[in-house]
Amino acid sequence: MRDGSNAPSIPAPTGSSDHFPFTAVVGADDLALALVLTAVSPEVGGVLVRGEKGTAKSTMVRGLAAVLPHQSVVTACRFGCAPGDTAACPDGPHDTDAPAHTRPARLVELPIGATEDRVVGSLDLERALARGETAYQPGLLAAANRGILYVDEVNLLHDHLVDLLLDAAAMGRNTVERDGVSVAHPARVVLVGTMNPEEGELRPQLLDRFGLTVEVAAPRDPCPRAEVVRRRLAFDADPAAFAARFDDDQQALRARIDEARARVRQVRLTDAVLTRVATVCAGFEVDGLRADIVTARAAVAHAAWAGRTHVTLADVRAAARLALPHRRRRNPFDSPGLDEALLDELLGDDEPDPGTDPDPGTDPGGRGPEQGTGGDGESDAAPTDGGTTGQRTDTEHSREPQPAGRVDGTSGPSGAAAPETPTRSSVDTDPADAPSTAGPAAGNGAGSDGxxxxxxxxxxxxxxxxKGIGHGEAGRRSAALTTTGRRVGSTSARTGPVHLPATIRAAASRGVHDRTAGASGRLRVTAGDLRRSVLQGREAxxxxxxxxxxxxxxxxxxxxxxxxxxxxxxxxxxxxxxxxxxxxxxxxxxxxxxxxxxxxxxxxxxxxxxxxxxxxxxxxxxxxxxxxxxxxxxxxxxxxxxxxxxxxxxxxxxxxxxxxxxxxxxxxxxxxxxxxxxxxxxxxxxxxxxxxxxxxxxxxxxxxxxxxxxxxxxxxxxxxxxxx
Incomplete structure (x- = not known):
């Protein structure tokens, strides 16, 4: 399987002036914090960004790669492993002294029309047909290893691909068993998805697999809106000069993320704080235990980001605001969001005793841990005001437009009020598996106003x-020929999974009429013999x-x-x-x-x-x-x-x-x-x-x-x- 020449084509790293600087984005503090936490600790499980069009969702995600620390990569490894990486790799093992080079962290974009073989990898058809070799062609998951895998409009991606991506991201490995290929390789990716809820929702099971979620909305205050336009026009006029204005901020943020990554393993999560995490998750009646695990991991990452070596209630609060809202939704009629009054009630006011902590750490910007979070539970966000690496002073607030949102939990994302939601639901039925018993607010028929x-x-x-057989997009309603389902035939089309028996039959049939084909005594398979499977499933x-x-x-x-x-x-x-x-x-x-x-x-x-x-x-x-x-x-x-x-x-x-x-x-x-x-x-x-x-x-x-x-x-x- 070792073959460095077969590395997949990868988009250029996103650290150039072609992308809007991460620190130049105005507002969206919750989104900045969520992205930074997953960069500090990828085990958090990625981020789902929900919001209306034109709210800089894609801009911030693409800008994140430029502030991630650079990586040391084994030169001959197709999967981007680090020297001395102990994870099993088809191109390994990798010694600590293996030839390596340094590269920026990668952001790989997954088109919503991508096929499964392009995502997970598949048989290298060129080598199989030309040389008769069974070789693995890596896919996008291999390209995104140790980087960011970004899916724009993730709600429009086929469900089986979303399942596959989330499983690989959770396990940190991609296992391929198809087309005569059996291989497993590292796939430690930070999965980030963006979506506009007006175009459809993700199933609750898929929502639950994303570690954090953020709701973004455009600010309604004219001042930050004007600043957004001002910066965008400046960037479009001269991208290089605009990026240079924020270069120091970008470097400072990269250094802070690097320090937080080194500190995260030292952060202590005491039993008392862990009990508070469990209390919060149980109080919101979220299903399963994934919410508890994600909240705990996000709280640890937040503590490391704030410069502490122990988790406080401020860290738990910040983590819960990002990890729990999407896990409360049991059917599509439930409003997203979190009852923050209930969150405060469940957390309580008394801070658990963290025990002795000889070195609480210092902030990368020279501040102590007390300055990393406010006394009322406020927490630092990634810089989104273009000139700082943390929260701005009162003087700075007075002369610059207010950012669109805060990360102290006192308002909804991007400055919008937190959505009004029921405090606790008694519904336990998952809408994907059984009838729902929760719906919109019930009334008594028609109102007096008609x-x-x-x-x-x-x-x-x-x-x-x-009726009949359609050819639409894969779904769950009517019978159709789709990209998934049971195999019902073969075709000479150029897309779809390989139908090996039909390919062999086509080659054998051609060989009967080709007198030169049997000269070597072996069956010759050419590109013209290739057959693809016709699959019948259900369409939307x-x-x-x-x-x-x-x-x-x-x-x-x-x-x-x-x-x-x-x-x-x-x-x-x-x-x-x-x-x-x-x-x-x-x-x-x-x-x-x-x-x-x-x-x-x-x-x-x-x-x-x-x-x-x-x-x-x-x-x-x-x-x-x-x-x-x-x-x-x-x-x-x-x-x-x-x-x-x-x-x-x-x-x-x-x-x-x-x-x-x-x-x-x-x-x-x-x-x-x-x-x-x-x-x-x-x-x-x-x-x-x-x-x-x-x-x-x-x-x-x-x-x-x-x-x-x-x-x-x-x-x-x-x-x-x-x-x-």
Missing amino acids: IAAPATQPYAARLLRA NLVLLCVDASGSMAARKRLEAVTAAVLSLLLDAYRRRDKVGLVTFRGSGAELALPPTGSVEVAVRRLQGLPHGGRTPLAEGLVTAYETVRIERLRDPSRRALLVVVTDGRATSGPDALGRAARAASHLRHEGVESVVLDCESGRFRMGLAARLAEQLGAEHLPVDELAASAIVGATRAATGRAA
Whole structure:
């Protein structure tokens, strides 16, 4: 396996003036602190950055590599190991006197469209076909060893790749068993992901695997906003000169991180403080014990960063604010954030006795440990004001714009108030595995102002699928040919995993007709013989909800049932990685209340503010739904749409309302739009209009009380009992 010539192509180190300096970013102190803590102690487990667009998420992550200490690397090692590294390496063992060179820490970016073999590595096809050798071609995990692996828009990355990355980051090794290759190599990476929640959420299981999380938002104060623009314009005008202004700050921060790394092994975590950590995690009712471990590691790293050799409650508080918010979310309807009043109550006021500590350490900037954290529990952040390596003095605050956020736990990230969240939840069910019992704030049906409010908790909905075999992005709903799944055939395409038996058959078939092929007595395999596997799995769809919000649906009981059904469909779409859209119709028209998005949170907010009442413009609702599907087909032709019409089937708006609705339904059917009609008609005497609409659409007709998966189970058991 030893072959230095096969090193993967690596992006250039990010320490040049091409990237905005880390210390020049205004505000975002929580994000700076989280990144620094993972740089001090990679065992913390990486950082997930959530925030709206244009908040310097990627800028800060890319700038972090430039302030990381340089590394000594064995010259002949494809995996970037250090001389004397005892970790098992395919290119090792590495002696302490092995030829080495020094390089900047690397930041390797993982494109969201990357394939699994590019991430973990695979068989070197060139050597296999040309020389008949089984050789391993390292992937991005090998390139990022001892550095940062950055995934922008991590919420859009395929789930199986996210699982793979998080496992490798947690274990510190990457194990490859594929294409005749069996190899394990070091993969000690700091995993950093950024995402915009409006484009979809990560599953709670994946959220839990990130060590720390930070919510960022743009400052609302004009002063820091103006300073952000001023610095950006200066950087764009002359990147080299701008970077030179902050070179001293960058060097100082690099030295401080280096000293904190050396100190972190000396930091003492007493049993009393560890008990406080466990008390905090238990008080917030987080699942599992990973939260306790991460909080303890982050507190140790924070103490080392602050220049101490023992952990204090200020360190625990700073660690908990970064390690716990995303672990409290049990379903997508839960708001992110942390109840800081509860955190203070659980921590208490009395500082545990750290015991004798002969040398509490000094701050890299010349300050003592008391100056590293404020007396009220404030903690240092990485420099984000461009001129200091710690907190600024009052004088500096008076003449410079305020940073966008603090890291003392008194405000939310980037200066935003901490999100309002319930103090403690009694829900223990994981939404990825079982029905959720927690949802948006429940009400009592429609309010007096004509706004629909969710009144019933969502439930596990039965699986609604598009017919046939699609070719969309991997997901969990409808059958499709995707990048993951079971092998159903082979193709000569250039992408996908190698289908070895089909490749051999193609080479053998060609050899029968090639008289020169058998001269050597061996089977010759050429690039033209290569075959790739065709995999069948499941795809993600566009689930477009077309909801009747007219007066005929506004009866209290019926509205509660409709709201619960729509919430259940949204929750099901979240679990199956679908995009969702919401069309509503009432009065004399219809509107696209929610353009297709991956964010179920946004969909729920729109549903909570849904007005209702008036006549029923069913035809207009169907036409708007068709236009939405048509536009989405142009944007993403491979993603199939599943239209769910939630109605009682009445049409009362405009002349020939039923006739126009029938023509709109026939048009949808002619255009091949897969549909389901969720029949919300109730009462003893029913007109059957929804069933007729389903026939016109060529859709499945489903009464609303049969949407719940439990209704199917109950009906099956009843039928089984009668048969017995």
